[in-house]
Amino acid sequence: MGSAKVPPGERLQKVLARLGLGSRRQIEGWIEEGRIMVDGRPAQLGERVMPEARIALDGRVVPTERVATKPRTLIYHKPEGEVCTPSDAQGRPSVFVNLPKLRHARWIVIAPLDFGTSGILLLTTDGELAHRLTHPSREVEREYAVRILGEASDEMLARLKEGVMLEDGPARFDTIVDAGGTGANRWYHVTFKEARNRDVRRLWEAVRAAVSRVIRVRYGNVQLPRHVRPKRSEDLAQDQAAELYRSVGLEPPSSLEMSAAPQIRGRGPARSRAPARGRGGRNPRKKIRQRT
16 A cells, blocks of 8 residues: 555645744644634644635734745844833833834744843744744753852852752753953853743852843854844844754755845944943953863
8 A cells, every 4th residue: 555645735834833923833722722714714733725725813814925925034132121022011112123124924032031131132934943943852052141240159150050949940051151350240151951031040149149241142053243233133144044944953944035144234333343341341252261
């Protein structure tokens, strides 16, 4: 007997995820809730659709031309004092105000930063890419520059690498690098693969360190570029975007809408400047020596 013939079309959740409407898991939940219709009837889990299918979400038709929308991935330099949601009940400023406008797509934030943390924020229009980059099973590494008051003792560093019990379970840093400093402040670079909110600050505070600043300088293979100033953004270069897709087991789209010489967008001065130095010492992005 021959193998079963694959039905024509593409899985509905994959089509909608590629459009940036959400991750496949989110879309499967919407299907179960009856929020998605295909050709006037409730969609089914695992359903395959043809390009001419009429798809509606919450009663609103998804334009068929959106299926051909080219995926984009964006680097945004988030400053302290911005939220990573389109709106905020407290009226605080949002990162979305400074992002490029889209037609027939939406920006999905990959691993949001909290209000008081600055640094690299990745956004994409590809829901499946966003889902994989944030799923715990992928263990995507994040790197942060942390400024604390005083120098951490060897005992504190050992505890941070061995593991500290937080309210929602144990957490630890994979590496800790002493990045130097003068005066009362000291910079450390830390890496870890946890996805829980505010783990960086909470870990340091668990060993009684006074944290004054946290900057995310890398997410996966993507570093925060020195020339991208706060509140500004640029499209991820094509080769780096392809590497990002492959790092989470996805084949890079053949129609990546990214430029080899990205255009910087957003507010603030356009000229490139050296990254700001912390008031307590050296450049927070410069690694000095590893502490074990």
